[in-house]
Amino acid sequence: MMRSWLTQHRFVFFLTLRRLFSTPVTSLLSVIVMGIALSLPAGIYVLMENLQSISGQTASSPQMSLFLKLDAKKDDIESIKQRLEEDPQIVSFQFISKDAALYQLQQNNGVTDIAAALVRNPLPDAFIVHTLEGAPEALEPLRVAMQKWPEIEHVQFDSAWIERLNALLKLGRFVVLMLATLLSIAIIAIMFNTIRLQILTKRDEIEISKLMGATDSFIRRPFLYFGTIQGLAGGATAWFIIALAIEAMNGELAELARLYNLDLHLQHLSSGDSISLLLFSAWLGWLGARISVASHLWQIEPK
Amino acid sequence: MIKFKNISKRYPDGYVALNNIDLTVESGEMVFLTGHSGAGKSTLLKLIAAIERPTSGTITISEQNIAQLKSGAIPYLRRKIGFIFQDHKLLFDRNVFDNVLLPLQISSFDNKAVAGRVRAALDKVGLLKKENALPITLSGGERQRLCIARAVVHRPNILIADEPTGNLDVEYARDIMAMFNSFNQVGVTVLIATHDASLLEDTQHRILSLKQGKLAA
Numbered sequence: 001m002m003r004s005w006l007t008q009h010r011f012v013f014f015l016t017l018r019r020l021f022s023t024p025v026t027s028l029l030s031v032i033v034m035g036i037a038l039s040l041p042a043g044i045y046v047l048m049e050n051l052q053s054i055s056g057q058t059a060s061s062p063q064m065s066l067f068l069k070l071d072a073k074k075d076d077i078e079s080i081k082q083r084l085e086e087d088p089q090i091v092s093f094q095f096i097s098k099d100a101a102l103y104q105l106q107q108n109n110g111v112t113d114i115a116a117a118l119v120r121n122p123l124p125d126a127f128i129v130h131t132l133e134g135a136p137e138a139l140e141p142l143r144v145a146m147q148k149w150p151e152i153e154h155v156q157f158d159s160a161w162i163e164r165l166n167a168l169l170k171l172g173r174f175v176v177l178m179l180a181t182l183l184s185i186a187i188i189a190i191m192f193n194t195i196r197l198q199i200l201t202k203r204d205e206i207e208i209s210k211l212m213g214a215t216d217s218f219i220r221r222p223f224l225y226f227g228t229i230q231g232l233a234g235g236a237t238a239w240f241i242i243a244l245a246i247e248a249m250n251g252e253l254a255e256l257a258r259l260y261n262l263d264l265h266l267q268h269l270s271s272g273d274s275i276s277l278l279l280f281s282a283w284l285g286w287l288g289a290r291i292s293v294a295s296h297l298w299q300i301e302p303k
Numbered sequence: 304m305i306k307f308k309n310i311s312k313r314y315p316d317g318y319v320a321l322n323n324i325d326l327t328v329e330s331g332e333m334v335f336l337t338g339h340s341g342a343g344k345s346t347l348l349k350l351i352a353a354i355e356r357p358t359s360g361t362i363t364i365s366e367q368n369i370a371q372l373k374s375g376a377i378p379y380l381r382r383k384i385g386f387i388f389q390d391h392k393l394l395f396d397r398n399v400f401d402n403v404l405l406p407l408q409i410s411s412f413d414n415k416a417v418a419g420r421v422r423a424a425l426d427k428v429g430l431l432k433k434e435n436a437l438p439i440t441l442s443g444g445e446r447q448r449l450c451i452a453r454a455v456v457h458r459p460n461i462l463i464a465d466e467p468t469g470n471l472d473v474e475y476a477r478d479i480m481a482m483f484n485s486f487n488q489v490g491v492t493v494l495i496a497t498h499d500a501s502l503l504e505d506t507q508h509r510i511l512s513l514k515q516g517k518l519a520a
Contacts, residue, residue, distance in 0.1 A: 004411040011408070208392050211354065212453075213381035214409040302354050 008221075016225040030194060031230060034187050035237025038281055041180035042269070043242050048172045049273075050266050051165070064139070066127040066146060067154045076151040077125060083149060084129065089142055093129045101126065124153060184284055187234070191227050191288025198223065199296045211302045223293050224286055231285020235278040243268055304330035304492055305351060305461070310360035310370075312346050312516075320346040322516040324360070330460075333483070333493040335503055338513035344496035345389065347513065348463050351494070352384050353377045364461070382410050385454030385491075387464040391446055393438045399425065399449055400434040406457045424456040428482065444475040451482060455491075462486055464495045468502060476502060 020027045068076065077095070084093045096104075101123040106116070131139055139157070146155045157163075199206065206219055246266045257264035269277060307326040313319045320343045328334050336344050349355040350362055353369055362369040364380070372380060394402055403424055407417045425431045428448035438446060447467060454462060464483065468476035480502060487493045497503070503510055512519040 008408075008411055204392075205394055208394060209405065209409060210378075211352070211381065211386065211388075211392065212406045212409050213378040215375075215378045218378075218409060 008218075012221050012225050016222055016229055019222070019226060020229065027230070030190060031233040031237055033190060034231065034234025034281065034285075035241055037183040037187055038234055038238035038277070039241040039245075041176050041183060042238050042277055043245060044172065044179065045176050045273075046242055046246070046266070046269055048169055048176065049269075051172075052169055053267070054264075063157075064129045064131065064143060064146075065156050066129060066152060067156075068125040068127075069151050069153045070122075070124050072125055072151040080127065080149060080151070084127065087142075089132050089139075091130045091132060093127050096126045096128065098123045098125050187231070187281075187284045188288040188291065191230065191285050192292040194230070195223050195227060195289045195292035196296055198226065199293070199300070203300055206297065206300045207302045210300070216297065219297060220290075220293050223289050227285040227287075227289025227292075228282050229285070231288075232278060232282040234285065235281025238281065239269070239274060239277060304328060304332075304365060305494075306361075306363045307347075307350075308361045308363075310350065310357045310362060312343075312350065312355060313358045319516050321350075321357070324516075324518055326511070326518065328492060328494065330492055331487070331490050333487040333508045334495070335506065335508060335510045336494065336496040336513060337498060337500075337503065337510060340498060342513040343516045344498075344513055345465050348386075348465050348494060348496055351461070351463060352381050352386055378409075382406070382457065383460055385457070385459040385462045387447075387450045387454045387462070387467050389465040389469065391450050393446060393449060393453075395438050397437075398434065399430060399436050399438065399441070402438065402449060403453045403456050406453060410457055420456055424452040427455070428452045444471050444478075447471060447475070447479060448482075451479070455486060459491070461492045462494070464493070466497055466499075467495060468497065468499050473501065 066080070068080070081093075081095070084090055098121050102118075102121045105123070131142065143155050143157065146152060209219055246268055250266050253264045253266065268274075305326075305328040307324050310321055310324040310326075311319070312321040324347065336347065338344055346355055350357055351364070351369070353372055357370050360370060364383075367380075369380065394405070397405075400421055403421045404417060407420060422431060422434070425434055428451050430445060430448055430452060433441065433445065438449065441449065447469075451464075451467070454464075462483070467479055467483070471479070476499065483493050483495060495502075
């Protein structure tokens with residue numbers, strides 16, 4: 001029983017391959033269409049994974065700025081230094097006096113004139129504090145505590161751009177999900193129609209098979225195989241499209257990386273994500289075929 | 304073996320194809336069904352393979368009520384029956400061998416044994432040398448014999464033929480009748496619908512006559 005079941009499936013598998021290759025242009029075109037449709041959300045996902053890994057590297061040591069009140073005395077500065085040294089969450093800190101800050105400002109192109117026009121130094125003394133690793137939320141209690149120290153005007157996270165990036169990535173993830181949903185529906189629709197046309201051309205075969213005692217699952221099987229194999233091929237095409245795009249972009253990035261003296265290098269999908277892409281695309285093909293078969297086969301009843 | 308009880312078949316347009324038929328065909332019997340076209344012969348045969356379902360009445364085959372059969376069970380009923388269709392129902396994109404192979408693929412026979420069985424069936428009808436031919440290249444008589452090979456390849460208990468000698472000349476028709484006789488001799492129940500009176504001249508088998516959906520005495 002098991003052996004004849006395997007024989008049947010092997011037979012249908014090769015039958016499906018023969019059918020795919022018997023109409024090479026049509027098969028190739030629909031595989032390419034599926035590949036392009038899948039490469040869009042998957043490609044954006046790859047870019048985001050890469051962005052995230054870059055932001056992950058930079059965000060490894062969170063940084064805060066402590067601004068002192070303008071009338072803070074030398075003693076106050078010393079006592080804050082002491083407190084910072086004692087806090088276990090703080091890895092290192094750096095004092096920037098108001099004079100040093102003004103000097104920095106004066107060196108800055110564009111604002112030189114403004115700085116020169118200042119009658120008196122409006123800048124406060126400040127500390128730049130590096131804390132232990134952690135999400136901004138985890139460091140919030142520390143920020144609140146420091147805010148309450150004497151002679152502290154304001155404490156702020158300097159990780160705002162990372163937060164912005166994270167918000168952007170969140171938006172990106174949403175876009176990927178939306179695109180993936182829409183294009184998945186499109187792929188299911190494409191497969192639905194492909195199988196519908198196939199069922200129409202195989203009308204006689206289906207009718208005769210039913211007359212010879214074929215079960216519904218026997219009749220469904222070649223169409224489901226067809227959908228699954230085409231879906232899988234579409235997923236593989238998407239994978240190669242992304243690989244080519246990454247190859248091309250890495251060429252461009254190498255130039256940029258050299259100018260900024262950075263290690264910029266895009267990575268392809270991880271092997272786990274690649275397998276997920278292939279399984280998902282195969283599933284989409286199967287699903288489109290399954291819906292099509294369910295809505296068309298019952299119409300073919302022998303008379 | 305095959306038992307019709309109060310069988311009627313009325314089509315949705317109101318046409319009554321069969322009207323209150325009672326009929327018993329014993330296991331291993333060979334029966335002819337005659338009547339004008341439109342008398343209900345084809346409908347009666349199709350009811351046995353559940354291709355048509357009766358409007359009322361019961362049909363039992365080996366104690367199983369076909370009239371009430373669930374659609375999931377119909378394929379397994381059809382595998383016990385060899386059906387020779389009036390319009391042949393051959394697959395024109397497959398060669399002779401593959402046409403005969405189809406019933407075996409459907410009922411999941413082991414791949415190694417099937418080729419032998421297909422050739423045995425083709426040999427019985429004298430088409431062994433044409434196994435690679437496409438049906439379109441066969442003559443009318445050869446196509447009919449191909450249908451017979453396909454109907455018997457899975458060794459059914461019941462063989463049903465709808466106008467098997469339809470457009471054939473007398474010589475061919477005799478050949479084909481001889482084949483049915485030989486199947487019947489090995490125990491197969493055979494039902495043949497025909498309006499060809501010449502087939503019935505020297506038969507010892509039972510002849511049932513249908514007239515406007517009713518069995519005539």
